[in-house]
Amino acid sequence: MRSKSQARPKVGVFKFASCDGCQLSLLDAEDELLAVARAIDIAYFPEASSIMKKGPYDIGLVEGSVTTHHDAERIQHIRRQCRTLITIGACATAGGIQALRNWAEVDEFVRAVYASPQFISTLKTSTSIAEHVPVDFELRGCPISKHQLLEVISATLAGRKPNVPTYSVCMECKRRGNVCTMVAHGTPCLGPVTQAGCGALCPAYNRGCYGCFGPMESPNTASLSQQFRVLGQSSGDITRAFRGFNAWAWPFRQASGEGHRS
Amino acid sequence: MPRFFRLDEPALDGLIEALRQQGYTAVGPRVRDGAVIYDEISSVADLPQGWASEQEAGKYRLNRDPSAGPFDYVIGPSSWKQWLHPPEARLFAAERENGAFRILPNTTSAPRYALVGVRACELAAIAIQDRVLLGDRYTDPIYQARRKALFVVAVNCTRSAATCFCASMQTGPRAVEGFDLALTPVGNGRQYLGETGTDAGAAVAGELGWPEAPPEMMSEAAETVRAAARAQTRNVALEGLAEALTAAAEHPRWETVAKRCMACGNCTLACPTCFCTTVEDTSTVDGARAERWRKWDSCFTQSFSYIHGGSVRTSVKSRYRQWLTHKLAYWQQQFGTPGCVGCGRCITWCPAGIDLTEEARALRA
Numbered sequence A: 001m002r003s004k005s006q007a008r009p010k011v012g013v014f015k016f017a018s019c020d021g022c023q024l025s026l027l028d029a030e031d032e033l034l035a036v037a038r039a040i041d042i043a044y045f046p047e048a049s050s051i052m053k054k055g056p057y058d059i060g061l062v063e064g065s066v067t068t069h070h071d072a073e074r075i076q077h078i079r080r081q082c083r084t085l086i087t088i089g090a091c092a093t094a095g096g097i098q099a100l101r102n103w104a105e106v107d108e109f110v111r112a113v114y115a116s117p118q119f120i121s122t123l124k125t126s127t128s129i130a131e132h133v134p135v136d137f138e139l140r141g142c143p144i145s146k147h148q149l150l151e152v153i154s155a156t157l158a159g160r161k162p163n164v165p166t167y168s169v170c171m172e173c174k175r176r177g178n179v180c181t182m183v184a185h186g187t188p189c190l191g192p193v194t195q196a197g198c199g200a201l202c203p204a205y206n207r208g209c210y211g212c213f214g215p216m217e218s219p220n221t222a223s224l225s226q227q228f229r230v231l232g233q234s235s236g237d238i239t240r241a242f243r244g245f246n247a248w249a250w251p252f253r254q255a256s257g258e259g260h261r262s
Numbered sequence B: 001m002p003r004f005f006r007l008d009e010p011a012l013d014g015l016i017e018a019l020r021q022q023g024y025t026a027v028g029p030r031v032r033d034g035a036v037i038y039d040e041i042s043s044v045a046d047l048p049q050g051w052a053s054e055q056e057a058g059k060y061r062l063n064r065d066p067s068a069g070p071f072d073y074v075i076g077p078s079s080w081k082q083w084l085h086p087p088e089a090r091l092f093a094a095e096r097e098n099g100a101f102r103i104l105p106n107t108t109s110a111p112r113y114a115l116v117g118v119r120a121c122e123l124a125a126i127a128i129q130d131r132v133l134l135g136d137r138y139t140d141p142i143y144q145a146r147r148k149a150l151f152v153v154a155v156n157c158t159r160s161a162a163t164c165f166c167a168s169m170q171t172g173p174r175a176v177e178g179f180d181l182a183l184t185p186v187g188n189g190r191q192y193l194g195e196t197g198t199d200a201g202a203a204v205a206g207e208l209g210w211p212e213a214p215p216e217m218m219s220e221a222a223e224t225v226r227a228a229a230r231a232q233t234r235n236v237a238l239e240g241l242a243e244a245l246t247a248a249a250e251h252p253r254w255e256t257v258a259k260r261c262m263a264c265g266n267c268t269l270a271c272p273t274c275f276c277t278t279v280e281d282t283s284t285v286d287g288a289r290a291e292r293w294r295k296w297d298s299c300f301t302q303s304f305s306y307i308h309g310g311s312v313r314t315s316v317k318s319r320y321r322q323w324l325t326h327k328l329a330y331w332q333q334q335f336g337t338p339g340c341v342g343c344g345r346c347i348t349w350c351p352a353g354i355d356l357t358e359e360a361r362a363l364r365a
């Protein structure tokens, strides 16, 4: 239990290769934002404030994947500065959509996209933070759920375990009373192999789950792929379904046909 | 003694209206997102007239069928469990006060539901949940309050889905008990034979002044319901089942089914008898308020069997075995009946198309 005399935990928010959407989930927590600002000391959050206090930090929230030599060194430094390190979002936990480069030739992209490719220095891969340093807790999603972010902050402050279930999206889908898109419409859905947290958002709007929360605790991707085939999906369709925001997460990588080029 | 009446469509509309007048929230079948689900209804116009369902393992399609009456959809994904044993419920809230905390009373009163279109298998499922949630030393106050205030309009099935097997589970398709009123569609679903089950049902029937049913209507109704039973293609052989499954703990079939099962939990959440819940505590960022919530859980999740040090059932095989043996074997010892009423939801709504009747058969081989 926290007492008034205890200092507010010092929090740093760090960005790697990402779109900033997950950090923005914190600013998006309109109703709770003031309470958050009172409860924690946001010491380093360049996206939100120009005040940047030096480390060490009690909690580091890390967004984004490692795609450059510079980032690979920077995450080592950040890890040393943070007592608890929490990765937020699909980029930080799995490499993000940019991990599709892991199946392709990055140099070709660089030549095609940039007018002066000689100034570009990048790694051949996009990898999760956990592939570089130990991570204490992961928040999934593209973007993360602001409810889960607030839950982790509240739980940490109260000294209790955060309620971040690792079971399937289907659990939330059925509780919400959605009609299963896969069974009732024949729409391929990654829900059965994807971790809950979104509240079954896509199926609630008759879209199959895109798997943005990454693999659930026991993902049976082989069985789901088989069911996708029953629904008329080709091998290429199945590869593309798994090569989304969490393509490089091992169970999805494997299901997409490891080694195949996209 | 039950009494029998003849109802036409305006009379059914009058029944829904009368129940609403008495302060009930009427809940019944309606079409949403390509399926027939249970939700609030205000008149017969909300009922899924002209729709029929096609159901197979892992497959459901709602098709236009001009010959289909309002109850010919058979059953859909939702069950009455959603209304009586809600998916998420707040158990209590507490607020910090002068260094201590105060439990805030739950002030909301229980809703009064009139369920319209409850099938025989679903009545059996409610009877099972009654035994589980009310029949022991510990009663569930949330379920109890909703259950007490309930009015049940049952509908006897005159069509079966391909996934139905209530006849073999001896729970249907004819509703025998547990209803205030029961209706049987006759004359191609444009008329109903009404039957009273309780004094409350008889009172409503009397108030609405329904005419008595002619004898030929009663024989037609009985015959169409029997035909629905005969049309069922799936079955579970109950004789010796619990013993056989208990003896089959190491059967190779568990491995086979575990290759297909995704441990997604759909079967348990769709099942009208599964009652398991988990409890989650929440607190606000400033620590001033805390709440305890109860949510539907499933024995397919890893956290379900978590005890100090880890989960007991780490393999999907052990979790599928837990589900099937609880439904068809241990439930019997625990509560005196099987935990399955033969509604077929777990078959239709399993995204991998796993069929419990097929698994039960294979496990006895």
Ligand code: SF4
Pocket (backbone or CB within 6 Å): A169, A170, A171, A173, A174, A178, A179, A180, A181, A182, A183, A189, A190, A191, A192, A200, A203, A208, A209, B264, B266, B351
């Ligand atoms: S729509 Fe997708 S997430 Fe929802 S129950 Fe079906 S398979 Fe699961």
Ligand code: SF4
Pocket (backbone or CB within 6 Å): B260, B261, B262, B263, B264, B265, B266, B267, B268, B300, B349, B350, B351, B352, B353, B354
């Ligand atoms: S049997 Fe089907 S619905 Fe049940 S957990 Fe396994 S895959 Fe999911």
Ligand code: SF4
Pocket (backbone or CB within 6 Å): B267, B270, B271, B272, B273, B274, B327, B339, B340, B341, B342, B343, B344, B345, B346, B347, B356
């Ligand atoms: S086990 Fe399956 S068939 Fe039996 S009552 Fe549950 S959902 Fe219905």
Ligand code: SF4
Pocket (backbone or CB within 6 Å): B268, B273, B274, B275, B276, B297, B298, B299, B300, B322, B323, B324, B326, B327
């Ligand atoms: S089958 Fe599983 S979820 Fe259903 S009642 Fe039994 S233990 Fe609970």
